[in-house]
Amino acid sequence: MIKTIIFDFGNVFINLDIEGFTQNAFKHFKIDELSEEMMAFNSFYEQGLISTDEFLEFYTENFPKLSEEDLIGIWNFMLKDFPKHRLDFIKDLKQTSKYKLILLSNTNELHIEWIKKNVSFYEEFKNCFDAFYLSHDIHLRKPNRDIFEFVLNKNNLNAEDCLFVDDNKDNIKSANALHINTWHINPETEDITTLFKVKSHLF
Template sequence: MIKSLVFDFGDVFLTLDKSATQKNLQKFGITEFTKDMLVKNQAYEMGLISTQDIIEYYTTHFPQISQLDFIHAWNSILIDFPPHKLDFIKTLAQEKSFQLILLSNTNHLHIEWVKENIEIYNEFKNCFDAFYLSHEIELRKPSEAIFKYVLTNHDLKPEETLFIDDTLEHIKAASQLGIKTWHLQAGKEDVVDLFKIKRDLLF
């Protein structure tokens, strides 16, 4: 029986347009993310470099893009937060049937945008027993270490833990540790249907 629910944030609760950042950067001649860019992006997502570092990296390599243009492009992936998903997690929090944990690969610029533009963010965050953002804990999915970090911190048994994420690579990593999973198909499935889709696993 499942005792703890571990949720991803983007495209599980927060609606994303995952192609938007690259589309917007293309306007400034950044046609693809090179290996070096991906390394920098991941370092930023793990909080290993600062916001100013990532901005200076891009504006130095591509002087045609201003700081403001970069920030706009970087945050364009973030769309909105459907209110019915807040109602869902609030109900779960009130029922107290499960321990609720959020585990998200999120960088500082993105979470600052969320705080400024998603009015229900604090109410959402307060629904969780633990709220882990990659740039704050210096770990990111799909590393084994981040899942072990959550399991250890909360003394969780993998077989009693359900992890919900829209990224298959993350799901596979969690599954290898014995964690139960739901690979949510963003745009086709809704997290609020958890008890319809995974009922047999939950109870």
């Protein structure tokens, strides 16, 4: 019996264009792939282990032809729309008081600042959750096992009583390893609003 639902943010509530982001970044950086150093800095930033200033400084040093404004635009390119029907879904779910609702997202400071400015109902959305964890705030990131253990321990949860929804296969694997129920949502063909239809056997 599910008592707690843990939601990812990107491609579950807010739409992302990860492929478009990658191609746009490669075009502006004039590269074919991200270097190990770039991937490491991106990971550090996502975990809040370096500041936004340090993150931008790294990229301006490596790509001096691009301004900070250019870099922020490239970094935020993946963020798209947040359909209102998904807000309505989580608000209705909150009102039932049937489940503990948790958001668990790999989200960095630049992305959340963009979302706050461009999603008019962000605070309304955030207030639907009993706990709201962003990777850069808690210095942990998916798919590492410790972020799931953190959520379970912090909220005194039994893994078997939880359902975790995410679009990333590696994140799903980590949750499954801890015996958390999962829904590997496909953002191209599925929508979070069909949760109780798709996973009816769990409820």
